[in-house]
Amino acid sequence: xxxxxxxxxxxxxxxxxxxxxxxxxxxxxxxxxxxxxxxxxxxxxxxxxxxxxxxxxxxxxxxxxxxxxxxxxxxxxxxxxxxxxxxxxxxxxxxxxxxxxxxxxxxxxxxxxxxxxxxxxxxxxxxxxxxxxxxxxxxxxxxxxxxxxxxxxxxxxxxxxxxxxxxxxxxxxxxxxxxxxxxxxxxxxxxxxxxxxxxxxxxxxxxxxxxxxxxxxxxxxxxxxxxxxxxxxxxxxxxxxxxxxxxxxxxxxxxxxxxxxxxxxxxxxxxxxxxxxxxxxxxxxxxxxxxxxxxxxxxxxxxxxxxxxxxxxxxxxxxxxxxxxxxxxxxxxxxxxxxx
Amino acid sequence: xxxxxxxxxxxxxxxxxxxxxxxxxxxxxxxxxxxxxxxxxxxxxxxxxxxxxxxxxxxxxxxxxxxxxxxxxxxxxxxxxxxxxxxxxxxxxxxxxxxxxxxxxxxxxxxxxxxxxxxxxxxxxxxxxxxxxxxxxxxxxxxxxxxxxxxxxxxxxxxxxxxxxxxxxxxxxxxxxxxxxxxxxxxxxxxxxxxxxxxxxxxxxxxxxxxxxxxxxxxxxxxxxxxxxxxxxxxxxxxxxxxxxxxxxxxxxxxxxxxxxxxxxxxxxxxxxxxxxxxxxxxxxxxxxxxxxxxxxxxxxxxxxxxxxxxxxxxxxxxxxxxxxxxxxxxxxxxxxxxxxxxxxxxxxxxxxxxxxxxxxxxxxxxxxxxxxxxxxxxxxxxxxxxxxxxxxxxxxxxxxx
Numbered sequence: 013x014x015x016x017x018x019x020x021x022x023x024x025x026x027x028x029x030x031x032x033x034x035x036x037x038x039x040x041x042x043x044x045x046x047x048x049x050x051x052x053x054x055x056x057x058x059x060x061x062x063x064x065x066x067x068x069x070x071x072x073x074x075x076x077x078x079x080x081x082x083x084x085x086x087x088x089x090x091x092x093x094x095x096x097x098x099x100x101x102x103x104x105x106x107x108x109x110x111x112x113x114x115x116x117x118x119x120x121x122x123x124x125x126x127x128x129x130x131x132x133x134x135x136x137x138x139x140x141x142x143x144x145x146x147x148x149x150x151x152x153x154x155x156x157x158x159x160x161x162x163x164x165x166x167x168x169x170x171x172x173x174x175x176x177x178x179x180x181x182x183x184x185x186x187x188x189x190x191x192x193x194x195x196x197x198x199x200x201x202x203x204x205x206x207x208x209x210x211x212x213x214x215x216x217x218x219x220x221x222x223x224x225x226x227x228x229x230x231x232x233x234x235x236x237x238x239x240x241x242x243x244x245x246x247x248x249x250x251x252x253x254x255x256x257x258x259x260x261x262x263x264x265x266x267x268x269x270x271x272x273x274x275x276x277x278x279x280x281x282x283x284x285x286x287x288x289x290x291x292x293x294x295x296x297x298x299x300x301x302x303x304x305x306x307x308x309x310x311x312x313x314x315x316x317x318x319x320x321x322x323x324x325x326x327x328x329x330x331x332x333x334x335x336x337x338x339x340x341x342x343x344x345x346x347x348x349x350x351x352x
Numbered sequence: 353x354x355x356x357x358x359x360x361x362x363x364x365x366x367x368x369x370x371x372x373x374x375x376x377x378x379x380x381x382x383x384x385x386x387x388x389x390x391x392x393x394x395x396x397x398x399x400x401x402x403x404x405x406x407x408x409x410x411x412x413x414x415x416x417x418x419x420x421x422x423x424x425x426x427x428x429x430x431x432x433x434x435x436x437x438x439x440x441x442x443x444x445x446x447x448x449x450x451x452x453x454x455x456x457x458x459x460x461x462x463x464x465x466x467x468x469x470x471x472x473x474x475x476x477x478x479x480x481x482x483x484x485x486x487x488x489x490x491x492x493x494x495x496x497x498x499x500x501x502x503x504x505x506x507x508x509x510x511x512x513x514x515x516x517x518x519x520x521x522x523x524x525x526x527x528x529x530x531x532x533x534x535x536x537x538x539x540x541x542x543x544x545x546x547x548x549x550x551x552x553x554x555x556x557x558x559x560x561x562x563x564x565x566x567x568x569x570x571x572x573x574x575x576x577x578x579x580x581x582x583x584x585x586x587x588x589x590x591x592x593x594x595x596x597x598x599x600x601x602x603x604x605x606x607x608x609x610x611x612x613x614x615x616x617x618x619x620x621x622x623x624x625x626x627x628x629x630x631x632x633x634x635x636x637x638x639x640x641x642x643x644x645x646x647x648x649x650x651x652x653x654x655x656x657x658x659x660x661x662x663x664x665x666x667x668x669x670x671x672x673x674x675x676x677x678x679x680x681x682x683x684x685x686x687x688x689x690x691x692x693x694x695x696x697x698x699x700x701x702x703x704x705x706x707x708x709x710x711x712x713x714x715x716x717x718x719x720x721x722x723x724x725x726x727x728x729x730x731x732x733x734x735x736x737x738x739x740x741x742x743x744x745x746x747x748x749x750x751x752x753x754x
Binding site for chain 1: 387388389390391392394395396413414415417418419440441442443444448450464465466467472473492493494495496497500502503518519523525526571572573574575599600601602603643644645646647
């Protein structure tokens with residue numbers, strides 16, 4: 013029995029050594045240990061700069077990303093050793109202990125490359141997920157842990173060419189959980205198999221080789237900005253990506269009665285003729301969250317258009333108005349017909 | 353192998369029972385970079401720790417949050433330790449608590465953009481000796497709630513002062529087993545509001561200069577509804593005549609100025625031994641929920657409501673709801689201090705054991721408008737219901753405020 017164990021351990025060491033090119037013990041220790049590494053370099057996810065992700069990371073993006081003040085994002089998965097992911101029948105990806113999900117945020121520079129401001133990591137430990145925010149230094153050499161969050165002065169051009177100067181908020185550790193919360197437990201939000209997009213076949217293969225899949229088919233949602241899709245499908249996708257992390261019976265806004273991870277339609281839980289509860293001045297003097305046919309009277313729209321922290325929705329990462337998103341939801345509400 | 357595993361298990365149990373080591377105090381002073389320092393302290397605190405706030409004005413740029421169980425946040429007093437959110441750039445509240453067994457005491461929260469202090473899913477929370485204030489006084493641009501526990505079991509609000517909330521000063525929503533006492537709510541739209549909640553005692557409070565003093569409400573389309581078992585007693589509810597300054601659309605925007613205690617769509621509410629007066633619409637008002645709703649589980653009528661031994665001073669001379677003046681005129685110039693809208697008919701009439709006149713507006717149909725009121729005296733004849741038992745909280749919570 014004992015011998016067998018030793019043999020198994022030796023084999024494990026050997027296989028770890030063989031796969032040294034894809035993972036390192038230091039990385040695994042940083043992810044699964046009990047500490048919060050002070051610098052991002054402790055994980056070895058980047059080769060000396062935010063623009064140089066290590067070769068062993070699996071890169072992906074999403075059909076319907078969360079709007080975060082027009083920031084562009086780069087997303088990666090780190091898997092330890094030979095560990096595998098399991099895609100469940102709903103498409104939710106189940107990650108093994110030792111996984112890290114890595115997301116960098118930045119704005120395009122004049123030279124066209126992405127100026128990365130911060131990198132957030134979600135670490136899958138034995139005890140569950142841990143979220144940590146890292147802010148890149150001025151010289152770009154490394155990023156420092158900012159558990160208390162940070163504000164950064166940022167200026168950039170919107171897709172429509174409008175110059176904006178904002179106070180960009182790196183969330184604190186608790187704010188990470190505010191969105192990434194299901195039944196008060198921290199969870200990843202983005203990686204749902206049918207919603208994931210890969211830029212190349214090589215990247216898709218890198219994911220598929222390390223994952224097992226359910227027998228059932230999985231069908232992606234409409235892209236929120238796909239003019240060919242129906243308005244209600246696009247609205248559902250947008251509301252899911254931007255609101256449902258909190259507005260879920262299991263999320264931070266469970267008390268609101270407004271739930272965007274459920275069927276979207278003429279229901280109170282979709283906002284349809286739903287009166288505000290704890291909106292305060294967020295109601296902007298309007299009676300309903302979604303006033304059918306009247307976007308200008310809908311609290312959903314007025315809160316999306318506001319930059320006032322006591323009114324603005326979503327509550328975090330909203331120093332700018334997402335004009336394209338507002339226009340989509342205005343168009344959607346316009347074509348809902350009033351009851352009676 | 354088995355032996356070895358057992359040893360490891362024993363060792364880890366030992367380690368778990370030993371850690372965390374002694375609870376510690378983390379001191380945070382006002383001054384430069386208060387946001388980052390205070391937020392870091394709230395994140396790095398471990399169960400059992402106290403985050404001690406120094407004297408002075410903490411100038412904050414964002415909401416703060418606490419997500420660690422069994423942490424006490426303690427200042428040097430409500431005039432000495434001030435969390436100043438006038439420069440707040442983000443977050444829906446000043447301080448958000450999402451962990452259990454938290455104690456908040458002896459500090460002030462001023463001028464948040466949204467709610468003052470919110471606790472969500474935070475069981476056994478204690479709010480003690482706090483001040484939450486919008487220093488301009490009543491204004492529609494103030495935040496909605498002063499203290500805002502929601503979706504929690506065992507809530508104690510004791511010796512808290514709230515001024516200027518554009519919705520409710522002290523608001524408890526969708527919670528269970530609640531005590532609000534020894535507190536002062538002044539110049540809010542609603543002084544104290546218990547909404548969609550079960551088992552609450554509201555006593556020994558003063559609510560004055562609000563639009564409405566104490567509200568007990570239930571609303572449709574929420575995860576927890578069917579509010580019941582609420583006792584409102586030994587409060588002073590005087591001069592709640594501030595014109596309603598809630599933003600339209602909110603349910604409290606419909607509360608008439610001059611409301612003392614108002615019960616809507618709840619059952620088993622008992623109001624006794626209060627002192628009420630100088631409330632121009634009514635000292636005690638019992639109504640149904642009169643908005644349209646598709647929520648089939650929602651019960652819009654107030655039922656099994658009782659009041660006794662309240663002291664009534666002047667009320668009803670300036671009824672601030674549509675049709676109110678006409679009804680008052682028909683009754684000789686003013687409304688009596690107690691009225692019920694009549695929703696549901698005689699079976700739903702409240703028990704009135706007060707030595708004061710009480711009427712029904714006769715709006716039996718929940719969809720009827722106050723303009724169709726047919727006022728009539730509420731006749732005694734009902735039997736007084738059994739008294740609800742007092743709310744008890746875990747001893748650990750009471751020990752905090754003793």
